[in-house]
Amino acid sequence: MMDVKENYSLKKYNSFNIDVIAKEFIQINSIKELIDLQKNSKNKNKLFIGGGSNILFTNNFEGLVVHINLKGISVKKINENFSEIKVMSGENWNELVNWCIENNLGGLENLSLIPGNVGAAPIQNIGAYGVELKDVFISCEVYDLNTEKLTIYNLNDCKFGYRDSIFKKNKNLIVVSITMKLSSKNHKINSSYGGINDELKNLNIKEPTIKDISNVVCDIRNKKLPNPNKIGNAGSFFKNPIVNSKKINWLKENFNNIPFYKIDENSYKIPAAWLIETSGFKGKDFGNFGVHKTQPLVLVNYGKASGSDINKLSLSIKEVVNKLFKIELETEVNII
Ligand SMILES: Cc1cc2nc3c(=O)[nH]c(=O)nc-3n(C[C@H](O)[C@H](O)[C@H](O)COP(=O)(O)OP(=O)(O)OC[C@H]3O[C@@H](n4cnc5c(N)ncnc54)[C@H](O)[C@@H]3O)c2cc1C
Structure with missing residues (x-):
């Protein structure tokens, strides 16, 4: 018998620490439990969650919240240089990264310290410091609630994009x-992004190991991002917008110091943090909630905010940014 809890607080299940109630809540510990659950509750409104680090609850959830707690890691050697690693959805992402480094498996070190669980990693194709999940991804096993079947989704089936996938x-x-392909020898070190090289130079590390990269990424992240265990947040609230050449030219004419990165001939990525800061929101404190002091992409709950407080703040930010720059910011966080 599965243990369904009623009127269950989700405060511990979302990194914004929003105190909302799920009408029903269940933890799934095996694939069989997942299949049985669907058979017995086809018509229920369900929300599947992992660590809750990319969710903003704006209301109580009037359905069934399913916490995925499937555990297990297995490794298969492909050849001298590579191994295939299969990880169940309920494993914690950062613990997995550390486990890989301890076991000399390379490829995830730039993705150190991203909160949440493995099952959510493909949902937005998690990325940081020049690496995205898709760079090491082989496939995932998916349970389709419609067909009630288990299916394999290969890399191309997932339609990964910038913080995007078919699962969104x-x-x-x-x-x-x-399932991911990781290196077990001759690791490809990626240190060109987000100040990693500068930090390595400061530390006088000339030939960094995957452990060095992970340490440096953790140091940079700890300096820049608020720890959700101390201040409620869900990381970057918005995606960095991508604009075409016509738009970038207009922006350059009107805001001569606007930062941007060329992606290809007709697409340019603009740091949303700069847009939000220039719109005057950096560090804005509204008592129970606000915009983080050093990282304006991060909206924070100082303790007693409601999800709709934070949602309203995000809408005001969108409105001002749109007025000033004629850019529609897209949220990265899943608003429920
Ligand atoms: C401080 C901080 C820093 C962050 N930094 C980064 C970063 O650098 N890069 C980055 O990409 N993200 C970052 N994030 C966002 C977040 O950590 C990731 O999106 C992470 O993958 C979310 O995992 P989760 O288990 O907490 O997902 P949840 O918040 O539980 O769920 C997120 C979404 O995925 C769905 N979902 C969850 N599990 C499954 C599943 N098994 N199958 C289908 N759907 C599922 C949920 O319904 C929801 O829509 C950061 C968040 C925080 C708080």
Whole structure:
């Protein structure tokens, strides 16, 4: 018998620490439990969650919240240089990264310290410091709530993009496990992004190991981002917008110091943090909630905010940014 809890607080299940109630809550510990659950509750409104570090609850959830707690890691050697690693959805992402480094498996070190669980990693194709999940991804096993079947989604099936995938659009696809290709020899070190090289130079590290990269990434992140265990937040609230050449030219004419990165001939990425800061929101404190002091992309709950307080703040930011720059910011966080 599965243990369904009623009127259950989700405060511990979302990194914004929003105190909302799920009408029903269940933890799934095996694939069989997941299949049985769907058979017995086809018509229920369900929300599947991992660590809750990319969710903003704006209300009590009037349905069934399913916490995925599938555990397990297995490694298969492909050849001298590479191994295949299959990880169940309920494993903690950062613990997995550390485990890989301890076991001399390379590829995830730039993704150190990203909160949340493995099953959510493909949902927005998590990325940081020049690496995205798709760079090491082989496939994932998915349970389709519609067909009630387990299916394999290969790299191309997932339609990964910048903080995007097929799973963002199709909420019936529940990720059960993911399989990645990691190096076990001659690791490809990626240190060119976000100040990693500068930090390595400061430390006088000339030939960094995957452990060095992870340490440096953790140091940079700890300096820049608020720890959700201390201040409620869900990391970057907005995506960095991508604009075309016509738009970038207009922006350059009107804001001569606007930062941007060329992606290709007709697309340019603009740091949303700069847009928000220039719109006057950096460090704005509204008592129970606000915009973080040093990282304006991060909205924070100082303790007693409601999800709708934070949602309203995000809408005001969008409005001002749109007025000033004629750019529609897209949220990265899943608003429920
Ligand atoms: C301080 C901080 C820093 C962060 N930094 C980064 C960063 O550098 N890069 C980055 O990409 N993200 C970052 N994030 C966002 C977040 O950590 C990631 O998106 C992470 O993958 C979310 O995992 P989770 O288990 O907490 O997902 P949840 O918040 O539980 O869920 C997120 C979404 O995925 C869905 N979902 C969860 N599990 C499954 C599943 N098994 N199958 C189908 N759907 C599922 C949920 O319904 C929801 O829509 C950061 C967050 C915080 C708080």
